[in-house]
Every structure is written in structure tokens, then in C-alpha cells.
Amino acid sequence: MSVSAADISMNGSSSGLAVDQKRLETLHRPYQDFRRRTEAGGAWRNLPLEVAHHFRRYYFFNPPKWRVWARTLGSGDRMAPSFASIGAVRSGTSFLSSYIFQHPHVVLPLSKEISFTETMRELMAHFPTLAAQRAAEQRNGGAITGYCTPVMPNPLWIFLAQSMFPDMRIICVLRDPVARAFSHWRWDQKRFISRKTQDPHWKGFPDFETLIEAEKATIRGGGMEPHAFSGARAGYLRHSIYAPFLRLLFEKFGRDRVFIVDAAEFFRDPRSTAKEIYAFLGLPEVEPLVIEEQNPGPPGKLDDGVRENLAAFFQPYNEDLYALLDRDFGWGAAR
Template sequence: MTIRDRLKAAMPQRVTTQVRSSLVWYGERTSDRRPLPDFLITGTKRGGTTSLWRYLLEHPLVPRLFPAWNTKTSHYFEENWGRGEVWYRSHFPTERQRRALEQRHGGPVRVGEAAPLYMFHPLVPQRVADLLPDVRLIFLLRDPVERAYSHWKERRTEDKEPLGFAEALAREEERTAGERERLIADPTYFSEAYDWYTYRARGRYLEHLEPWLERFDPAQMLILPSETLYAEPAATHARVLDFLGLPPQRLATYEAHNHRRSSAMDPEIRAELSAYFAPYNAALSERLRMRFDWS
């Protein structure tokens, strides 16, 4: 637990709420001095986004979101769209803060956020294209079989998934029926089921990437296999810094964040999922002209 986390835990809830409200008010009052972000890490869930985000935050030219406890994302483009652009801008550093960092460290500041649901939500690509047409986009794609199992393990750990893995897979369509359509029909709607229980759907990567590919120049997009990040974190980190136009940096260690150890996946479930995802993976590889060493 970090010092910031310990202070938050020790602080009474009433005080925490008052401090949060004051900082949000201040952020919104100064939003006209807060430029929009330069990059987004948009997915995929359980694909290493937290690890990559933490690596980037080690760079002196990548400031944290504001307020300080918003260390990864505002959830603006999916959950908080109705709050408006002023609220969104309130999360980012001011122009003055950016200039001070640039003068101190001699390079360009790059501000961003990491939100795995951005890639998957049907309305987010157009929202991002409208508000951030020049943004740089980073996608991490993990073996969808392993991603699905890791997603389920996270939900179980958080007490949001009462079902075993096999039953959760079998009931996915039933539990999420109509949710995507409702998200499209009602721009203010947020679906927990669409976020929590989409173990197969989120691994059909190409159907979620196509709206981004249609709206953004390929030069704005960096698509990486998560397995490359896991196996070669320093090299992947260096590639991302170069993509963002940041000076090189090598960290002393590359910790895997949010890693969850558990028993192995049932071989029959693994075989079924591998067969299910095989045609989707092949189409993805052909469309992107990339090789993915997945099951």
C-alpha cells in the first residue's frame, strides 16, 4: 500500500468526500486552462493496461491525472459521458503545469489515461474521434482465451461473479442480452453487465477495433500483443515512449501489476474456447497484418 493509499484509508469518509468535492470544483473552475489528453490506452481488459500505465507514470514528462487519486482513468467516454467536456478537462494538468514540467525536464509533456472499456464500448470510438481527433491510441491485445479466464477471476475476486467459469461462459449471452443495443439507444446508459460478464465478446477483437480503424489514421494507433509486453517489458516500454514522442527511459524493474495467480483452466474449457476464437483470431491477424502467437 502506498503512502497515498494509507492516508486515504486513515481519513474519515466525511473528510474524504469534502476534499474530493473541493478538488472537483477547482478542476472544473480551471478547466479552460487544462488541455485535453495526448494519448489513450484503450484496451483490452486484463491485457496489461495497468502495468503499461504504471510504467508510463514513472516518466517525468507523464503527469498523473487530477485529482491525484484518479491514477488511471476518468471513465469519461463510457460511464461519465453525461458530465460533459468541462468535467473531463478537469482531470488533466493545466497549461502552466505542463510548461513547468517541460522546462524542468527538457522535453514534451504527454498526458493520457488508460481505460480498457473504451475499446469495447460501441459509442466510444466516435466520441473520441469528435473530441480528440489527433489523439494517440494504444491497444494491448491478449490471447482471448487467457483474457476471458483472467476477466472471470477478477470478477470472482471482486465478488461480482457468483458463477463458475463454465457456467459464466454458458450464460454470457443470456446475461448481456440487449445491453449493447441499449447502450447505443441511450447515450447516458451505463451497463455493468456489459462490462462485467462479457468474457467471450471482449475477445472478438476485430469487431471492436474496426470502428477505430475507420476513424483514425494508422499512424495514430499502436497495437501490441500483451504477451510481448509480458515477455519484453523494457523493449515494449521503449516502443511506446517512442510512439508518444517521449525521451527514452529504462526502469529499474518492470513489475506485473494486477497479476492474479490461480489454478489452471480446465482443459476442456480451454479447448472449446480455443476453437471458438480461432476464426476471429485469424481474421484479426489478416486485417492487421500482424502475427499473434495465441492458442
């Protein structure tokens, strides 16, 4: 993780709180761990990484099941999440979480991403105990917890979250639909698709342009689109159609309990966005440290013709979103 000395020296705030450098190291380690485990070759070379993985303080997703199970056997008195930070896959949810979780009042869960399909006991096992809350309050003057999960566009999450934690605040990051869809494809291509297409059974798997044309046709015809390998059980384009999900989110939680993040603005000035989120969550002022993105996607360039084609497809969906939010993100504008 790259954090300059100047950043550290500027980290004071009127509240007297400051980001702990060790917290940043804790947040960074799971991503480093994931890359090393993914790239390690051979069982013996991978074994030390696998052993260390089972005893991490914090994970960004999929903690070992035995860790969750063990925590269900411990104290049932755990902090309820005060917030959830959500978005579609490849919208910047992981990068944003590193800024939210920097705040000294935020007590880390076991994992950044928590599956909402688990039982209530398993879900709550991810959150800190009330003893950890009291310790954090004594140390820093306050304590909340939450989680950051790319759940869009699955509406089921809204119903379950509202029934479990009706007072929770929601931070929702939205990224340019074309850029997000292509980034999602590149991520799946590297992590999943390239491995499968080595098998003869998968030799007919379509390329990006062919796949999105099929998805466009099924969306317009009311059929079932081909699913992405990661994220919700929806297609690459469906993940970028935001308004239906947000309408239901506003209905269940209230518009005033949802903070919308423009991913482009956040990428340009993450500190300012982080401080706006701290205020939204009722947290005292803290100057966040600028960090490098922890979970970048593989490189790739989208053909200009395909980009224009997708921009035209998304235009009516974007206009629907702009009307809903009374905010124009400028997606599809000339570059």
C-alpha cells in the same frame, strides 16, 4: 514497489533524462491504497484510509467526486491528452500505464482511468493545467499528458474520443482472448460475484463454464449475452473479440495513429515495449525501470477442456484479427 539498485544505476539515457523514483512511488500508492481499503475491516479501522484517499495526488480510478468538481472551478486552461492507452479489462492496461507514466515528459492526470461519459468540463478537469505543463517543460524539456482506460469493446468511446481529441495517438494492448476472459471472470468473482452469491437471490448464479456456454450461444444466435460485472457492458467472451472495435478505431483515427501491444510480449519484456511506445509518442529516449505488476488478478487455473473449448470458439475471431493486423499472435497454439 520493487525496483533494484541496479535498475536505478542503469537508468541513464542518451537524452539525459531519467525516471524519478518519487514518480514510481506516486504511481504505486493508489494500488496499495485500493487493496488496503478493500481489505480493512470495520468502519473505524477504515476511516484513516478513507480520509487519506481523498487527498491523493494521483488515482488509478474513481477519484473522489469533490476533487473533480473542485478542479472544474479552477483554471479552465488545461492540457489536452496527446494519447490514450486502451484495452479490454484484465489485458494489462494498468501494468502498461505504470511504464508509460514513468516517462519524465508525461505529466500525470488526476486519474489513470477517466470516464468518457462525463461532461467535457469534468473530463478536462482530470488533466494538468497549462501552468503545470510549462513547469514540466522547463524542468524536463517537454510535456504531454494522457490517460489509460480499459474501454474495449465499447465503440462509443471511439466516436467520442475522435470528436474531442482527433489528433490523439492510441496505444491498444491485446491479450490472449482465453486467458483474458478467464482472468476477467476471476477478477469479478473476487471483487463482486462472491459477495452477491451469499444472498439467496443470487444462489442460482452460474459458474464460469455454464456462463460462457450461455454467452457463446447468444453470440452465435445474435442475442444479448450476460454482462460482466466490470468493464464495458458486454460479456466475458465479447470483451475478447477485438477486430470489430479495431476496424472502427482505424477508420476514425487512422492506422498509423494506433500502436498495437501484444500483452504476452509486454509481460516478457516490458522495458522494450515501453521504449517502443515512447518512440511512437515522439518522446525522447529514457530507460524505464522494471517494476512489479501493480494490479494482479486473483490466482486460478482454467480446466484444460474448457481452455480448448474456448480456443476453438475464438479461432475464427482471432483469424479475422490476424488478417486485419497482418500479424499472427499465436493464440490457441499448443502450450
